[in-house]
Every structure is written in C-alpha cells, then in structure tokens.
Amino acid sequence: xxxxxxxxxxxxxxxxxxxxxxxxxxxxxxxxxxxxxxxxxxxxxxxxxxxxxxxxxxxxxxxxxxxxxxxxxxxxxxxxxxxxxxxxxxxxxxxxxxxxxxxxxx
Numbered sequence: 001x002x003x004x005x006x007x008x009x010x011x012x013x014x015x016x017x018x019x020x021x022x023x024x025x026x027x028x029x030x031x032x033x034x035x036x037x038x039x040x041x042x043x044x045x046x047x048x049x050x051x052x053x054x055x056x057x058x059x060x061x062x063x064x065x066x067x068x069x070x071x072x073x074x075x076x077x078x079x080x081x082x083x084x085x086x087x088x089x090x091x092x093x094x095x096x097x098x099x100x101x102x103x104x105x106x
Contacts, residue, residue: 011069015059
C-alpha cells in the first residue's frame with residue numbers, strides 16, 4: 001500500500017466494502033486496528049457502515065500527519081466510483097479483503 005512516512009504518527013485513509021463488494025466507504029483514523037473492529041462489531045448501529053454491512057478493508061494509505069490524511073480522504077471521497085475502483089485495483093487488483101493485516105485482540 002501507499003505510505004507517506006514523514007511525521008511521527010500513524011494515520012490511515014481507508015476504503016471498506018461489504019461482502020459482495022457493492023458498497024464503498026472511505027474513512028480516516030489514527031488506529032486502523034480499532035476502527036476495523038468498530039466497523040465489524042457495528043459499534044454505531046445507526047451508521048452507514050452498519051446499515052450496509054460495510055466491514056471489509058480493501059484499500060488503505062498510511063500518513064504521518066493528520067492534515068495530509070484528511071486532505072487525501074477528501075480527495076478520495078470526491079472521486080467517482082469508477083475512479084475509486086481504479087485506485088483500489090492499482091494496489092489490490094482482486095479487491096481482496098485486507099482485514100487480516102490489522103488483526104489484534106481487544
């Protein structure tokens with residue numbers, strides 16, 4: 001995946017999908033392990049991701065500064081669905097679920 005290593009923190013822009021890969025959701029977080037767990041367990045039952053069963057990581061970028069991560073999240077959110085799919089397929093051609101890369105106990 002893409003990594004911008006300047007800075008001393010870890011922030012992630014990520015794209016999730018549902019089991020059938022029909023929905024795309026873009027977010028930003030400083031703890032991808034925890035955030036994926038929140039999506040999987042539907043920590044916020046009224047959220048978009050809970051409603052559409054969006055919990056599978058298919059793309060992420062890592063940043064050292066939050067302002068750069070937020071800027072990138074906005075860029076990705078403004079892309080068309082087709083452009084998002086092109087972006088995802090550059091790093092993840094089969095749109096494999098990447099959640100296992102960020103598994104940990106809670």
